[in-house]
Amino acid sequence: MQLIKLPGLVDVHVHLREPGATQKEDFETGTKAAIAGGITSVLDMPNNPIATISPETLQQKKDLAKGRIYADVGFHFGASLKSIGFFNQVKDKVFGLKVYMNPTTGDLLMENDSVLDEVFKNWPKDKPLMVHAEGDTLQKAINLARKFGNTLHVCHVSLAQEIELIKQARKDGLQVSCEVAAHHLFLTEEDVKKLGPFGMMRPPLASRQDQDALWEAITDGVVDIIASDHAPHTKEEKLNSDKPIYGVPGLETTLPLMLTAVNEGKLTIERLIELTSTNQKKIFKIEEQPETFVEVDLEEKYTITDKNLQTKCGWTPFAGMEVAGRIKKVVLRGQLAFDGQNIFGPYGKVVV
Numbered sequence: 204m205q206l207i208k209l210p211g212l213v214d215v216h217v218h219l220r221e222p223g224a225t226q227k228e229d230f231e232t233g234t235k236a237a238i239a240g241g242i243t244s245v246l247d248m249p250n251n252p253i254a255t256i257s258p259e260t261l262q263q264k265k266d267l268a269k270g271r272i273y274a275d276v277g278f279h280f281g282a283s284l285k286s287i288g289f290f291n292q293v294k295d296k297v298f299g300l301k302v303y304m305n306p307t308t309g310d311l312l313m314e315n316d317s318v319l320d321e322v323f324k325n326w327p328k329d330k331p332l333m334v335h336a337e338g339d340t341l342q343k344a345i346n347l348a349r350k351f352g353n354t355l356h357v358c359h360v361s362l363a364q365e366i367e368l369i370k371q372a373r374k375d376g377l378q379v380s381c382e383v384a385a386h387h388l389f390l391t392e393e394d395v396k397k398l399g400p401f402g403m404m405r406p407p408l409a410s411r412q413d414q415d416a417l418w419e420a421i422t423d424g425v426v427d428i429i430a431s432d433h434a435p436h437t438k439e440e441k442l443n444s445d446k447p448i449y450g451v452p453g454l455e456t457t458l459p460l461m462l463t464a465v466n467e468g469k470l471t472i473e474r475l476i477e478l479t480s481t482n483q484k485k486i487f488k489i490e491e492q493p494e495t496f497v498e499v500d501l502e503e504k505y506t507i508t509d510k511n512l513q514t515k516c517g518w519t520p521f522a523g524m525e526v527a528g529r530i531k532k533v534v535l536r537g538q539l540a541f542d543g544q545n546i547f548g549p550y551g552k553v554v555v
Contacts, residue, residue, distance in 0.1 A: 205502045209476060211243030211495040211535065212458060213483035215298070216358060216382060216430035218308075218450070219245070219276070221267055223252030228435045228452075228515045234273040234551055236433070236454040236513040238540045241497040241530045243274050244489060244554070245454075246298050249281030250309030256286035258293055265553050272551035273540060275492065279333065281311050282322045290325050296555050298487045299331035299356065304340045307405040308434065308450055323351040331356040331380070331487060337406045341365050345372045345379070356486065357381040359432050361406040363416035366425060380486050382428035383417050385457045388464070390520060400441040401520050404434065405449040421470060421478070427486060429478045431457045435516035452514045456507060456521045462499060462528025490554065494537035503529040513546065 214237065220228040228236075237245050247264070249255035255264060261278060268276050280286065280293050282302040290300070302322060303311045313319055326332050333356045336344040341357060345368060348355040357369060360381050372379045386404065391411050395402040402408060420426045434450025441448055461479065464470055470478075483489060507521045533541035535550045 209497045210480040212241050212479045213244040214242045215246045216432045217245040218434045219247045230268045231271045232515040235546045237274040239513045240455040241458040246277045254281045256281040256283045273548040274551045275554045277554045294327050299333045300326045301333045304336040323347040328352050354378045359384045361387045361409045362413050366420045380427045382430040383426050384432040385460050403447050404451050427482045451520045459526040463526045466527040498532040500529050
């Protein structure tokens with residue numbers, strides 16, 4: 204047994220699915236999953252069926268979350284033609300603006316160049332503008348950030364090409380941060396053959412070479428943040444849909460997977476803390492949680508299964524994978540939130 208203490212993890216990229224898709228997840232089940240995964244703060248994405256693109260829809264989410272959340276929850280705002288006029292009204296109530304420049308779940312895809320110009324132009328320059336921009340589309344996002352002086356955050360980087368574009372943008376003096384999702388670090392396109400619909404997400408799983416480039420970027424300090432991109436769907440939806448349903452859960456598996464990487468010598472504990480807590484607080488200006496920590500046994504080995512998961516969807520693409528590093532205890536503001544088996548609370552609060 205080797206017990207170590209970590210700060211509570213911060214996950215800046217989570218889809219809690221409420222309102223509008225609570226068969227997949229809700230504020231209660233999603234934040235229980237976060238706590239079970241050692242994550243004490245999550246930032247929720249705006250692409251619900253009723254998208255978070257107005258002060259009213261933002262307030263609705265906050266009202267629904269109050270008194271039901273086991274981890275702290277903050278919110279991102281969605282970019283759309285309709286939402287541009289609300290930027291000034293909501294800027295101090297959210298942590299970032301999410302701009303969808305490639306197709307994914309929801310109805311917030313933005314491909315119109317003149318509307319994209321307005322979005323980048325009008326969002327406050329000191330607040331993260333988060334892009335879903337895959338491959339060549341990322342160059343377009345970087346060009347817009349250069350033109351309008353935005354603080355750009357690149358979500359779920361999955362390709363070597365994207366890493367190179369980010370490095371070049373930084374060399375050019377742009378403010379660009381980026382995140383990698385755990386599934387792109389531990390699964391490749393080869394795994395889709397076995398996982399089928401349960402291995403489908405956006406951006407898709409990539410090649411072994413791309414995965415190697417991501418690990419290299421973690422070692423070199425290019426990657427700022429590890430996020431789960433927790434995007435749950437029910438088993439029935441995954442299996443019975445006529446068209447592919449993209450997204451996988453990840454809140455409960457991200458830390459055990461990253462602890463396994465520490466055990467394998469891929470990164471240090473110090474670097475893990477930067478990637479899962481310190482950088483999130485800096486980039487997104489998230490307040491510290493006093494008396495909050497996660498205790499893990501770095502040596503305990505076990506196999507991930509679908510059993511006893513807190514997420515409502517009840518499955519994980521990592522089932523059957525052996526990991527080293529078990530979460531034993533989570534304390535949030537001095538209160539025991541998880542004892543390794545049971546969740547206590549709800550002790551979470553809505554944060555702005």
